[in-house]
Amino acid sequence: MNLIENNKVYGIHHIAIRAKDFEKTVRFYIEVLDFNIRHIWSLPEFNLKQAAMLKSRDGSSFIEIFDNDADIAAEGRRPLAGEEPVQGSLLHFSVLVDNAELAYSRALSAGASPCVPPMTLFLGDPPLAVRNALVYSPNGEVIEFMESNNL
Incomplete structure (x- = not known):
């Protein structure tokens, strides 16, 4: 059984961002990049107070934004206070x-x-x-x- 033939990959669905300022980040993607809010939620089991899925103008891609304190799987480590972002592979x-x-x-x-x-x-x-x-x-x-x- 060839898994690729039986489970097609159609493209990248979304990228996820940890926002230092949730409201400001959501506003930037809406006002500057013309995304719109598809859904908003929280997940207390992951210390996630605010999350939003933003949809592109053409509807084929999404940006997921999490609040800064969320315990979500991520590459690398969080920057220390006052430190520039730590570079990962993305x-x-x-x-x-x-x-x-x-x-x-x-x-x-x-x-x-x-x-x-x-x-x-x-x-x-x-x-x-x-x-x-x-x-x-x-x-x-x-x-x-x-x-x-x-x-």
Whole structure:
């Protein structure tokens, strides 16, 4: 029995984020990245007071946000007080946008910090032109804005 043939993987469903400030983080993803709230819950058995599942505009992907005190499975360790985020194996996540420069500017005006300004990269041979930009969200995660015409 081939498990891959009998249990198809269709894509990535969601990413999960631990929010230093739950309300501010949810607001950022709604106001800046055009996600909307799909569901809100709590799970006392995991010390989870607030959680939200946010749905993308096209409905095919989600971002799950947990409050800072939740005891949820995660890679690495939590940063110590005043310490920058501890780097784990997840480097960034990418969202498709029409205009990387506009998304970058919008994120910065909403409290994100610059990471990589809008640029065009040429990848591989033959070269594939990729237009993108990256920010650190107000919560600290790295978000890449990838122009949809690159695919």
